[in-house]
Amino acid sequence: MKIFKSFTFDSAHFLPNVPEGHKCKNMHGHTYLLKVIVEGDLKEHLNWVMDFTDLKKAVDPVVKALDHKVLNEINGLENPTCEGLAVWIWNKIKPNLPELATIELNETPTSGVIYSGY
């Protein structure tokens, strides 16, 4: 069974490698929506996959590192596309949350990435 928890964070960024004149060459901001999905067996006595509180604890430090920051100034996020940010977030979360199955990252209400480690 899969369960999820959602997080939001506000960050500024620009995309340095897009062509001149592209709107994303300019610094701008997003309210990102991050959905973290974990997979596991339903534990019989608890009747849950994992405690949502533990899920939150594993993800909160990563969200805190991104919230109200300029993403380009963060190590590994010099070219912070939505795809690149999803991989970065995955690599930060996965070691502390082996049950992690998928992350969904919306940069805008209509644009986003789904990443499962490949």
Ligand SMILES: Nc1nc2c(c(=O)[nH]1)N=C([C@H](O)[C@H](O)COP(=O)(O)OP(=O)(O)OP(=O)(O)O)CN2
């Ligand atoms: N594959 C990618 N394409 C684009 C990325 C990206 O990270 N990966 N990023 C951007 C911009 O950063 C932009 O913030 C998002 O672009 P867009 O979806 O066009 O945003 P809009 O709000 O203008 O889109 P609407 O169609 O008005 O919802 C661009 N491309």
Ligand SMILES: [Zn+2]
């Ligand atoms: Zn953007």
